[in-house]
Amino acid sequence: MKGFTLLSALAAAGIVSASPTKRADPTPVTIKGNAFYKGNDRFYIRGIDYQPGGDSARVDPLADKSICSRDIEWFKDLGVNTIRVYTVDNSADHTECMGLLADAGIYLVLDVNNGLYSLNRADPAPSYNAAYLQSIFATVAEFAKYKNTLAFFSGNEVINAKGNEFNAPYIKAVTRDLRAFIKAQNLRAIPVGYSAADVSESRSQTALYMNCGPDEVRSDFFAFNDYSWCNSDFTTSGWDAKVKNFTDYGLPLFLSEYGCNKNTPRKFDEVKAMMSKEMTGVYSGGIMYEYSYEESKYGIVDLDGSKGQGKVTKHGDGAEYDNFKKSLQANTAPSGDGGASLTSHDKPCPAKSADWNVDPKLLPEMPTQAQKYMKEGAGKGPGLTGSGSQTAGDSGLSTKNVTVDGSGSTTTGSKDNAGAISGSSMVATLASVAVAVAGSLLL
Numbered sequence: 001m002k003g004f005t006l007l008s009a010l011a012a013a014g015i016v017s018a019s020p021t022k023r024a025d026p027t028p029v030t031i032k033g034n035a036f037y038k039g040n041d042r043f044y045i046r047g048i049d050y051q052p053g054g055d056s057a058r059v060d061p062l063a064d065k066s067i068c069s070r071d072i073e074w075f076k077d078l079g080v081n082t083i084r085v086y087t088v089d090n091s092a093d094h095t096e097c098m099g100l101l102a103d104a105g106i107y108l109v110l111d112v113n114n115g116l117y118s119l120n121r122a123d124p125a126p127s128y129n130a131a132y133l134q135s136i137f138a139t140v141a142e143f144a145k146y147k148n149t150l151a152f153f154s155g156n157e158v159i160n161a162k163g164n165e166f167n168a169p170y171i172k173a174v175t176r177d178l179r180a181f182i183k184a185q186n187l188r189a190i191p192v193g194y195s196a197a198d199v200s201e202s203r204s205q206t207a208l209y210m211n212c213g214p215d216e217v218r219s220d221f222f223a224f225n226d227y228s229w230c231n232s233d234f235t236t237s238g239w240d241a242k243v244k245n246f247t248d249y250g251l252p253l254f255l256s257e258y259g260c261n262k263n264t265p266r267k268f269d270e271v272k273a274m275m276s277k278e279m280t281g282v283y284s285g286g287i288m289y290e291y292s293y294e295e296s297k298y299g300i301v302d303l304d305g306s307k308g309q310g311k312v313t314k315h316g317d318g319a320e321y322d323n324f325k326k327s328l329q330a331n332t333a334p335s336g337d338g339g340a341s342l343t344s345h346d347k348p349c350p351a352k353s354a355d356w357n358v359d360p361k362l363l364p365e366m367p368t369q370a371q372k373y374m375k376e377g378a379g380k381g382p383g384l385t386g387s388g389s390q391t392a393g394d395s396g397l398s399t400k401n402v403t404v405d406g407s408g409s410t411t412t413g414s415k416d417n418a419g420a421i422s423g424s425s426m427v428a429t430l431a432s433v434a435v436a437v438a439g440s441l442l443l
Contacts, residue, residue: 090381369396
């Protein structure tokens with residue numbers, strides 16, 4: 001395929017038509033028990049991570065038809081049904097690209113954060129502010145109108161090493177706030193969850209923490225990025241243990257990134273495992289990292305332009321592109337329910353330990369200045385320009401700690417007891433969120 005684009009080849013063959021066609025009306029993906037469903041059929045995520053130009057380029061590929069239409073032809077050739085996008089411009093319109101994705105039968109898993117508007121994992125308290133919440137609420141409002149938006153990530157690898165579990169209450173607060181905003185604004189109930197790093201010291205505790213407590217503060221699903229399968233097998237990679245450890249987790253579970261590149265070319269035998277009965281009762285598929293070859297050296301295609309632009313060709317000799325495509329073709333999604341449970345449930349909160357010093361009873365209160373968005377809506381998003389939110393504490397911070405069930409308040413805490421928060425902001429719960437909606441949100 002080097003030397004010409006797939007889109008050009010398909011057009012020459014008459015496969016791509018220049019005439020307008022009626023847009024598809026996709027069936028929204030919903031949750032039943034511990035799995036995703038498209039109507040009455042089990043839905044397995046068979047996806048690819050998609051951020052042409054890389055994180056530093058801050059390019060929204062879903063706001064530029066020239067980019068998305070080019071790449072959707074490659075997605076169709078691969079046979080993926082889902083893409084994950086890490087950065088979007090919430091001040092832009094995405095109707096065209098989301099429509100093209102819908103026509104191709106492709107769903108979107110979207111990170112609501114970006115490099116400008118996100119939590120600061122080194123010191124989360126000042127970055128959990130009203131400017132930040134306005135941005136992520138605006139992102140949700142923009143993409144909730146598209147039926148092929150599958151899920152939102154409230155965070156990605158915010159807890160990324162042993163000892164920084166003090167971020168956990170902020171992640172859970174953001175998840176709570178997003179779910180409350182969706183409900184208050186009467187938006188489609190798109191699932192909200194967290195994409196965790198595969199940190200052995202805290203992986204299980206993070207999963208339990210995101211699925212414990214009152215329903216209003218729990219995640220709708222849990223995902224994690226896994227790079228332990230390095231052209232190996234189900235047992236050598238430790239995936240057998242990761243199935244066993246998450247059995248009866250009670251929520252949908254999937255891999256938000258996978259595809260170790262230590263041994264190349266990658267064969268992507270992970271797909272066979274994910275589509276097998278060994279995993280389908282617990283996991284709902286995964287998203288391969290990644291589409292375009294960037295600084296991290298994982299991509300399966302090359303772009304010859306900057307900022308996501310240019311001609312697309314298979315990376316290198318094309319082996320990894322071909323291997324991924326063949327693996328998807330050879331390992332189709334199984335029929336039936338795959339052994340999934342039809343009921344969901346919470347889990348006990350993780351106990352404190354040397355690797356997990358988090359008080360599960362406390363969460364940051366939504367900043368008072370952000371509570372108006374519950375009733376009024378977020379308004380126009382700030383986009384991908386400006387100074388961002390991490391130093392926008394003057395927009396409004398959290399000022400007190402409250403228990404998750406709203407039964408009492410506490411003083412601010414510290415990183416040494418990460419149920420509250422460090423610095424001048426802090427924790428509260430759904431009681432304040434309910435008040436903010438002024439009766440429009442019934443929690």
